[in-house]
Amino acid sequence: MSSTNEPRDALDEPRSRSMGADSRSPDVEASLPSGMRVQVRRRFDGGWASGFQICAAQPHGGYLVRRLSDRAVLPITFAEAEVRSDPV
Numbered sequence: 001m002s003s004t005n006e007p008r009d010a011l012d013e014p015r016s017r018s019m020g021a022d023s024r025s026p027d028v029e030a031s032l033p034s035g036m037r038v039q040v041r042r043r044f045d046g047g048w049a050s051g052f053q054i055c056a057a058q059p060h061g062g063y064l065v066r067r068l069s070d071r072a073v074l075p076i077t078f079a080e081a082e083v084r085s086d087p088v
Contacts, residue, residue: 031057037086040065040078050086 032038032054039048055064055073062077 032063032083032085037068037088038063038065038083039086041082048084050088052086054083 034054034056036054037050038052038054039050040052041047042049051068052065052074053068055066057063058077062079063083064073065078065083066073
């Protein structure tokens with residue numbers, strides 16, 4: 001049985017590491033201030049879209065985001081990994 005547990009442990013460890021590495025963006029700061037221009041990750045293709053700003057940090061984690069074109073606050077909370085500073 002130890003041989004079955006060893007490969008499972010070996011497989012689980014890199015997966016958890018890679019998921020953790022992929023879920024965090026190096027551009028994400030610990031806390032983004034309200035009003036900061038950001039890009040958000042598009043859920044359709046995983047690319048980044050400009051034209052947004054932080055509206056508010058959520059107490060449970062993540063951010064409410066405002067679209068700059070019409071000043072609308074989007075109805076979902078974005079995780080920290082889905083938001084990064086806009087280089088514009």
